[in-house]
Amino acid sequence: MSLMNSAWMNSAVARRGSLAFAGPAARLALLAALLFPVAACSTLEGLNPFAKGEKYETKILPDEPADAIYDQGLARLSKKDNEGAAKRFTELDKQYPFSQQARKGLLMSAYSYYNGGQYDDAISSANRFVSLYPSSPDAAYAMYLAAMSYYNQVPDITRDQNSSEKGLGLFQQLVERYPKSEYIDDAKYKITVLRDQVAGKEMSIGRYYLGRNQYQGAINRFDTVLAKYQTTRHVEEALYRLTEAYLALGIVSEAQTAASILGHNYPDSPWYKDAYDLLQKGGLSPNDDGGGILSRLAKKVGLG
Numbered sequence: 001m002s003l004m005n006s007a008w009m010n011s012a013v014a015r016r017g018s019l020a021f022a023g024p025a026a027r028l029a030l031l032a033a034l035l036f037p038v039a040a041c042s043t044l045e046g047l048n049p050f051a052k053g054e055k056y057e058t059k060i061l062p063d064e065p066a067d068a069i070y071d072q073g074l075a076r077l078s079k080k081d082n083e084g085a086a087k088r089f090t091e092l093d094k095q096y097p098f099s100q101q102a103r104k105g106l107l108m109s110a111y112s113y114y115n116g117g118q119y120d121d122a123i124s125s126a127n128r129f130v131s132l133y134p135s136s137p138d139a140a141y142a143m144y145l146a147a148m149s150y151y152n153q154v155p156d157i158t159r160d161q162n163s164s165e166k167g168l169g170l171f172q173q174l175v176e177r178y179p180k181s182e183y184i185d186d187a188k189y190k191i192t193v194l195r196d197q198v199a200g201k202e203m204s205i206g207r208y209y210l211g212r213n214q215y216q217g218a219i220n221r222f223d224t225v226l227a228k229y230q231t232t233r234h235v236e237e238a239l240y241r242l243t244e245a246y247l248a249l250g251i252v253s254e255a256q257t258a259a260s261i262l263g264h265n266y267p268d269s270p271w272y273k274d275a276y277d278l279l280q281k282g283g284l285s286p287n288d289d290g291g292g293i294l295s296r297l298a299k300k301v302g303l304g
Contacts, residue, residue: 066095070101073086077108082113082116086116086121088105091105106129117152119152123146130142140177140178144174144187146170147170147187150167151163161201171190171194175191195231196233200232202225203222203234210244213248215246222241223294226301235303236271236272244278252282
């Protein structure tokens with residue numbers, strides 16, 4: 001097409017005010033030019049997941065005073081809004097890190113979480129306090145809160161004792177690191193309870209193995225009770241079960257040793273009577289020649 005003919009076509013389209021004489025490409029270009037300002041605006045807003053009619057404001061909000069945030073936390077705590085209080089106290093660590101208010105707020109957040117039964121959050125806040133302020137007079141209390149958070153999650157003896165073991169470890173640290181703390185007496189009592197709990201779990205597994213004739217697995221568990229938890233109430237039964245397991249394996253000398261150690265330490269125990277009767281049925285009696293594995297273990301832990 002000549003330049004003259006092309007100019008005539010463009011003039012005709014303009015004069016008629018219509019797209020009828022424009023080619024497909026021209027029509028699309030013209031439509032896009034006419035519609036884009038409106039369509040683009042609505043389309044982009046529809047595609048933006050954050051466009052909810054709210055406009056971004058460039059205002060800089062003033063920081064709340066630290067004391068005001070702390071007081072708000074106390075106010076919520078007094079209303080038993082433990083979670084709300086913890087959030088306020090935690091805000092101090094965000095806005096005023098390493099300040100005196102942040103230190104107090106971190107401890108109070110641990111207490112608020114603990115008071116509300118949010119033990120994992122309480123443990124996290126308490127452990128953070130101890131790691132940041134190990135020399136603080138309140139460090140012992142923070143560790144006590146963390147240990148108690150584990151203690152309050154201890155399950156029954158048939159379930160995993162991870163909480164018991166972690167709580168036991170923290171109470172022991174508390175006694176070692178802060179021996180003059182006011183929480184020592186209760187920590188020592190909780191150590192006794194948790195040691196008994198963990199030993200009970202070992203006994204439960206040992207009995208399970210014993211009942212299925214997996215004698216070596218059972219012996220390993222009962223040995224653990226003697227080696228680590230020799231002050232718990234489970235030791236008497238552990239020694240009787242060792243007598244049973246070794247007899248079943250035909251290791252007579254160790255069976256006699258287990259019964260002898262049991263009689264030496266707990267002569268009035270019903271478990272010793274049962275062990276004695278068990279040996280008597282096979283024409284045996286309790287005897288410790290001092291040379292066996294079990295005899296050496298007993299001497300090492302003060303049972304020999």
